[in-house]
Amino acid sequence: MLNTLLGQKEKMSHTFVEGQRVPVTFVKTGPCVVTQIKNKDRDGYWSIQLGFGDKKLKNTTKQLEGHLREVIKDNKAPRFLREVRVESEPKLKVGDIVLAKDIFKKGDVVAVTGTSKGKGFAGVVKRWGFAGGPKTHGQSDRQRAPGSIGQGTTPGRVLKGKKMGGRMGNERVTVKNLIVVDVDEEKNEVVVSGAIPGRPGGLILLKKLHSGSLDDLVQETPQPQIVEGEEESPAEEAKPEVKEGENKNES
Structure with a gap:
């Protein structure tokens, strides 16, 4: 498929x-057009070659023009060709149009x-x-330098894959x-x-x-959890403490 x-x-x-x-x-x-069907008996595997876009026929080589002769319309040929492997024999045939909704x-x-x-x-x-x-300690041109790229005599070369x-x-x-x-x-x-x-x-x-x-x-937004039986109560206003024997009206 x-x-x-x-x-x-x-x-x-x-x-x-x-x-x-x-x-x-x-x-x-798309729309993509089927330009070739490869056979497992002949080619060793099943695949579908798709064509997308268009270009003028005069910009196509004679070899490619012969390959695409069944899908050339209005003097235009597909601009891009790519091969897609499939697991079994496809139901499509050369010239069929494949759309996004398919x-x-x-x-x-x-x-x-x-x-x-x-x-x-x-x-x-x-x-x-x-x-x-x-950036400091006296350096003037080493801020974006790579630094050391290897050892000395051993191995005496830069290892492959060095960044x-x-x-x-x-x-x-x-x-x-x-x-x-x-x-x-x-x-x-x-x-x-x-x-x-x-x-x-x-x-x-x-x-x-x-x-x-x-x-x-959709990412789940965490919601505040309220345990049953525990309701938030407004903060009680702080009352000034009055010690026994002290007169509040003292100046």
């Missing part, structure tokens, strides 16, 4: 679920995969969260356990809770993990 669709990140906003404010992201999912519904728990924003070259403080050097400055972002990132807040069937939009990776307009893979409920978004 197909549980994944291609989409495009649109914008972030917020909504209210049972009186609680929830940040959400709008994802335009897979997702309110309360579903999903995983969102996208390409994170590129940050360029970043130092260790921004990239890895290093604390940096001391250092370098290119940050522009990586494939998956965020799991987000909840579908709403599904707009007319616009083919899926509204998911929280933030998702990538810039607006970036390609997104939306995968359904399992069914759920919007109640998971």
Whole structure:
């Protein structure tokens, strides 16, 4: 059974679920067209290749044009192609259209995969969260330096995987356990809770993990508990103490 669709990140906003404010992201999912069905006997596994978006046919290579000849319409071809594995023989065929309402519904728990924003070259403080050097005791240029990167003669090299400055972002990132807040069937939009990776307009893979409920978004607010038989009474006014033998009218 197909549980994944291609989409495009649109914008972030917020909504209210049972009186609680929830940040959400709008994802335009589909319509996706089936461009290829892979067979277990021929290819070794079952999978469905989906196409999303469109581009002019003149911007498509001849090889890809031949591959997509059954789904090319109005002189346009799918812009993005991604393969989704399935466990058994799918009921879909090449040319079928898959919409958001066919897979997702309110309360579903999903995983969102996208390409994170590129940050360029970043130092260790921004990239890895290093604390940096001391601000005092005579140092002048060590505040955001990485510090030591290894030993001396032994091993005499920098070990692989050492956290250092370098290119940050522009990586494939998956965020799991987000909840579908709403599904707009007319616009083919899926509204998911929280933030998702990538810039607006970036390609997104939306995968359904399992069914759920919007109640998971609502956090229980602790209510004050009053034990039966114990009621709060107004504070008694403090009265001045008068000792025996003392006259209150003494000046």
